[in-house]
Amino acid sequence: MPELIAGKVVVLTDLVRRVLAPNPNIMTGPGTNTYLIGRDDIAVLDPGPDDSEAHLDAVARAGGGRIRWILVTHTHSDHSPGAAGLKERTGAEVLGYDERDGFAPDRTIGDGHVVADDVQRFRLRAVHTPGHASNHLCYLLDRERILFSGDHIMSGSTVVIAPPDGDMATYLKSLAIVAGLDAATIFPGHGDVIDDAKGKIEEYTTHRLAREAEVAAHLAASPAPLSVEQLVAAIYVGVIPELHPIAQFSAWAHLRKLTADGRARPATGDIDSLDATWVGVRPGHVE
Numbered sequence: 001m002p003e004l005i006a007g008k009v010v011v012l013t014d015l016v017r018r019v020l021a022p023n024p025n026i027m028t029g030p031g032t033n034t035y036l037i038g039r040d041d042i043a044v045l046d047p048g049p050d051d052s053e054a055h056l057d058a059v060a061r062a063g064g065g066r067i068r069w070i071l072v073t074h075t076h077s078d079h080s081p082g083a084a085g086l087k088e089r090t091g092a093e094v095l096g097y098d099e100r101d102g103f104a105p106d107r108t109i110g111d112g113h114v115v116a117d118d119v120q121r122f123r124l125r126a127v128h129t130p131g132h133a134s135n136h137l138c139y140l141l142d143r144e145r146i147l148f149s150g151d152h153i154m155s156g157s158t159v160v161i162a163p164p165d166g167d168m169a170t171y172l173k174s175l176a177i178v179a180g181l182d183a184a185t186i187f188p189g190h191g192d193v194i195d196d197a198k199g200k201i202e203e204y205t206t207h208r209l210a211r212e213a214e215v216a217a218h219l220a221a222s223p224a225p226l227s228v229e230q231l232v233a234a235i236y237v238g239v240i241p242e243l244h245p246i247a248q249f250s251a252w253a254h255l256r257k258l259t260a261d262g263r264a265r266p267a268t269g270d271i272d273s274l275d276a277t278w279v280g281v282r283p284g285h286v287e
């Protein structure tokens with residue numbers, strides 16, 4: 001596997017190169033992957049954060065004056081802010097799902113939008129995949145069957161679903177959508193290439209449904225209402241404690257989905273509060 005070293009241009013395929021941004025942390029793993037797609041005309045996917053001139057310089061240099069489009073998967077701070085600085089350097093057109101979080105695209109694009117170079121050396125199709133973020137797009141390089149998954153799927157860990165913009169029910173639907181794309185390989189927003197796309201998507205789906213079942217089982221077994229914090233302490237036992245505050249968001253997202261499904265409800269507070277406590281609802285039980 002090619003190394004993940006910030007600033008270094010790594011050739012992944014005939015059409016795809018990767019430059020790692022220098023923003024490693026507990027959420028981004030090694031950092032954000034910026035991809036350059038194409039040869040004569042180039043699309044940059046996820047320019048990354050805007051706090052590193054060196055990163056944007058490296059991406060622009062790798063583009064060699066041929067960057068025509070700047071695409072983003074979503075508008076979280078580790079993916080899209082570099083768009084403005086890269087546009088300054090290249091004059092490329094900025095494309096994304098919507099204007100948000102300080103990100104201002106020249107053109108908004110939605111599900112099914114295709115970016116292709118003039119000689120059709122590549123065709124990149126946007127796939128709307130809400131869940132991690134409501135404005136999340138994955139991109140499929142269709143002939144090569146490569147899925148650029150952004151934060152929908154990443155290498156090395158599962159992703160955080162943080163309500164209210166993050167939504168577990170739509171996330172699971174979006175996993176089903178990418179499962180139907182028949183991608184062979186996943187190039188994620190964080191971490192290295194995932195060679196078994198089908199297996200990874202199945203693993204993600206199974207993991208989410210298992211977590212949901214655990215949350216439901218703990219609620220059903222508890223004589224008293226449980227807080228999100230208590231549920232995380234009980235369920236996320238294999239996860240390092242530093243990640244528990246972040247895991248609370250995903251547990252909360254599961255509780256909101258279980259509530260929508262009629263299998264849980266808040267005992268105190270409401271579904272929009274991370275501080276609510278929760279009880280299970282037995283199927284078919286009417287109060």
Ligand SMILES: [Zn+2]
Nearest residue numbers: 074076132151
């Ligand atoms: Zn994100």
